[in-house]
Amino acid sequence: MKHYDVVIIGTGPAGQKGAIQAAKLGKSVAIVEKQNVLGGAQINTGTIPSKSLREAALHLTGAAQRGNYSGASRAKQKITIHDLIEISSNVIRHEWEVIRGQFERNGVDLIWGTAHFEGPNLLMIQGDGDSQLVTADRFLVSCGTRPAKPADIPFDNDAIFTSDGLLKLERLPKSMIVVGGGVIGTEYASIMATLGVKVTLVEGRHQLLGFLDSEISGAFMYFMRQQGVTLRMGEKVERIEKVEHRNGTVSTLVQATLESGKKLKAETLLYAVGRQGVCGAMGLDNVGITFDDRERLKVDEHYQTNVDHVYAAGDVIGFPALASTSMEQGRRAIAHAFGQDVGNYNTDLFPYGIYAVPEISMVGKTEEQLTQEGVPYEAGVARYEEIARGQILGDRTGMLKMLIHQDSHKILGVHCMGTGATELVHIGQCVMGLDGTAEFFINNVFNFPTLAEAYKVAAYNGLNKLAHV
Known part of the structure; x- marks a missing residue:
């Protein structure tokens, strides 16, 4: 029976980053995966395939360039599901290789099978035709979730x-x-x-x-x-x-x-x-850990469950259930488990990205939240149609809105919709994280032509309103 400093359950974003963090701290690490592929929902059914599908759709239909080229930008007239899935599959295969390579380089033992707690520090891993027992001082549960499937709906994976x-x-x-x-x-x-x-x-x-x-x-x-x-x-x-x-x-x-x-x-x-947790069959009652009716685990600010040596991160703990936040949760959980201080963690500045058509992203407060909280603000808006780069890209619908405190001029929120929104939002996130003001965008030079120029336009727009210009 092999003993580890930490065993991690699930190879999704929380598990991956937790395993690498533990290895960097010089700990012996094993990570358990019940599926026959690495990466959890992030790589196989969620984040990566859906975003790959989106990019394939935009490319093959020419939708990203319709503002300038109309139907002439369409790469293929008759698009099949094979065209779309092939692109996604190539990306997924590459991600599998990246994850496996990271585990191998960092000395993380990868164990295939379904994990079940037999005791507080004892884990049974049931693989194809065999099983093994391992023990560990600490555990990280990052088993993710699955789509909710009510029993009264006749799912057939076809229609x-x-x-x-x-x-x-x-x-x-x-x-x-x-x-x-x-x-x-x-x-x-x-x-x-x-x-x-x-x-x-x-x-x-x-x-x-x-x-x-x-x-x-x-x-x-x-x-x-x-x-x-x-x-x-x-x-x-x-x-x-x-x-x-x-x-x-x-x-x-x-x-x-x-x-x-x-x-x-x-x-x-x-x-x-909705989505449903999958930790109900893991034998958590043998450890003294409970879960809610959707099989989600409750954790404290350090991602520690009610049992000190067991941590949880990712979708299994609920909101915000993003790949980006799950990665950081897994890293921070392991750091805390081994007494490492990883510094300030500003959860108010989590960026949100919606990879729809068009793309949407935000960080900070909304107008409705600021109004409810009684915070005086002004909104500065820039539309892609007035930005040279927006014209070049053919994006006529994009916009960026920046919420500015009326007195201090600090940035309270950034909201984008359009091409590159999920990338563009990080400029505002950085300025907010450093307590910056709208004047930062006025007094600094941006490459031209870029979508980042929208920040300067939005800053001028908001400050002009405050100055009653």
């Missing part, structure tokens, strides 16, 4: 599927109902619409992506409608079933019946409402 199943489609459908207007639902709805799929999105709230600044969310909803997406807001699905459809020939369609009585039909349906 009715979750985000995991969408990536396994054998053909590009003509129509799709998307249930759920969260990040996953809106990303895939906009990507499919870009590919020419007739999309209907059903969301129980009256605003998509409710955590966004309402102006950005409103602009995004307008753009989706312009792309042909039908938004059924404030609606809830009562029943999902397959029905026969007669239109000259007999075919099978998916029908979603809404609580309002509306009946929606399409070739396919993507169910994207």
Whole structure:
């Protein structure tokens, strides 16, 4: 029986970074993976494949350049699901190699199998046809989550599927109902619409992506409608079933019946409402750790569970459940486990990225939050159509909004929509992290032409408003 300083369960972003951090501290490390591939949802079913699919859709349809070149920028007239998945698969294979290489270089033992706690420091790992026991002084649980699949929905991974199943489609459908207007639902709805799929999105709230600044969310909803997406807001699905459809020939369609009585039909349906934890079968009761009804673990500010030697990070602990935050959580959990101080951790400056079409990103406060908190602010806005780089890229819809404190001129929030939004937001994040003001953007030179110029334009716009110019 082998003993380790730490055993990590799950090779997703939290597990990866936790394992490398432990190895850098000179600790003996093992990482356990129950799937037959590395990387968890981030690499195989979530972040990487969905973003790869988005880039493939933008390239093959020419959508990123339509403002300048119209249909002439389309790389392929008839796009197949094979075209899209092939690009994604190449990226995924590369990421597998990168992760495996990192483990090998840092001396991390990779163990394939399903982990089950037999005692506080004893782990059973069940592999294909064999099992082994290992012990450790500390553990990091980073087993992730899976898409929620209610029992009353007839999932078949062909016509009715979750985000995991969408990536396994054998053909590009003509129509799709998307249930759920969260990040996953809106990303895939906009990507499919870009590919020419007739999309209907059903969301129980009256605003998509409710955590966004309402102006950005409103602009995004307008753009989706312009792309042909039908938004059924404030609606809830009562029943999902397959029905026969007669239109000259007999075919099978998916029908979603809404609580309002509306009946929606399409070739396919993507169910994207919530995710479910997977730690319930890990024997955590043998350690004294409890979990909630969605199999999520509760942790403190150091990512420590109620049992001192067991930590948890990533999607399994719930919000914000981002690959970027999971990486840092895993690193910080291991650092704390071995008495390392990793310094300040400003959770107020987490950036959020939505890889929809168009791209959206934000950091800091929204207008609604500042108003609710009684913070005096002004909004400076720059639109891509007034930025030379925006014209060159053919992006007519992009915008950047900067929220400026009326008295100190400090930056309180940055909200972007358009090309490169998830990259552009980090400029504002850095200035906010260093307590900078809007004058920073006025008094510094930016490369020209770049989208970063939008910060200077937004700063002038906001400060001019404050000066009543």
